[in-house]
Amino acid sequence: MKQVRIRSRILGILLVAVCIMTGCGHPFGDGYSRSEIAAVNLVTDRIWPYIKSNPEAFMMVLEMHEIDDGCAVLLLRFTDKKVDAAFWVRDGEVFTVNEAARVIAPTFDAAPSAITFERVKAVVH
Numbered sequence: 001m002k003q004v005r006i007r008s009r010i011l012g013i014l015l016v017a018v019c020i021m022t023g024c025g026h027p028f029g030d031g032y033s034r035s036e037i038a039a040v041n042l043v044t045d046r047i048w049p050y051i052k053s054n055p056e057a058f059m060m061v062l063e064m065h066e067i068d069d070g071c072a073v074l075l076l077r078f079t080d081k082k083v084d085a086a087f088w089v090r091d092g093e094v095f096t097v098n099e100a101a102r103v104i105a106p107t108f109d110a111a112p113s114a115i116t117f118e119r120v121k122a123v124v125h
Helices: 010-022 034-046 048-053 099-104 117-124
Strands: 004-007 059-067 070-078 081-090 093-096
Touching (some): 034 048, 034 059, 034 070, 034 081, 034 093, 059 117, 081 099, 081 117
Antiparallel strands (some): 004 059, 070 081
């Protein structure tokens, strides 16, 4: 199972450093592609106001995988709180997939109807 534990924006900096050291043209780390890492960085950057205002969101567990010309990002939990917020990233835009994601990011557009929580959960696990 692909999981990433994220602590604030520091992970983004570390990911870029590792990517530079390992070569960004190849799969990243435990099989993560450049697009998957970029999607996670974009989601965490865009939901930063929520993370900043909620101390329990300081540590996150995320899973991600490519789907339908984009990348699914499933936010499983904040520290010890189960969240299951699904996002879909395509062409630099972050979309919400389910209600849990809309609570975190109410101003984001919804993903196309073909991108469902069930599909996101199936591809990231």
